[in-house]
Amino acid sequence: MSSKMDRRKQYTRMVLKKSLMELLQEKSISSITIKEICEKADINRSTYYAHFANQYELLNSIEEEFIEDLVGTLTQYNMAKEDGSLQMTEKFFEFIAENSEVCETLLSENTDIHFQKKGMMITRQYIFKDWITDMKMDEETYEYINLFIVSGSIYVTKNWLENGQNKTPKEMAEILNNFINKGLSNMR
Structure with a gap:
């Protein structure tokens, strides 16, 4: 079960990184919201905050x-x-x-x-x-x-x-x- 969690965590982090990188092609890091990252990654905010405190930590x-x-x-x-x-x-x-x-x-x-x-x-x-x-x-x-x-x-x-x-x-x-x-x- 631990490796399954690790894969889920890895996948979530990968999706969040990909989402932020896509958003950075359109706008600055200071104008990107956690809500936008979550919507693009199709995850909820609590999942985001389980991995990163803010968009700068993700970057x-x-x-x-x-x-x-x-x-x-x-x-x-x-x-x-x-x-x-x-x-x-x-x-x-x-x-x-x-x-x-x-x-x-x-x-x-x-x-x-x-x-x-x-x-x-x-x-x-x-x-x-x-x-x-x-x-x-x-x-x-x-x-x-x-x-x-x-x-x-x-x-x-x-x-x-x-x-x-x-x-x-x-x-x-x-x-x-x-x-x-x-x-x-x-x-x-």
């Missing part, structure tokens, strides 16, 4: 699941070596492409800024963590450079999704990797 659950999957992908690659960097960046874009609908919605104007901030923290943790020691960079300079590269990468990814993934993950990885490692002078 956070979706973001955490996405980030957990992304981290699982990123931990497979070593960013210290340039070849590993390119391969990891390509795998990042492949992951984004495979999850494009979710990613595009989470990066849209209809959600909150927390997802982008979480993305910045993950990128810092998994991609740029050794820069400060490898490049003998002071903490303040590192913060500025990291902020520039990570926020730029997020908006490049967002634009790529909005443009229908008009370049392959490999092409996007090469563009970003060349810019990050060699700067603008090598982009000619």
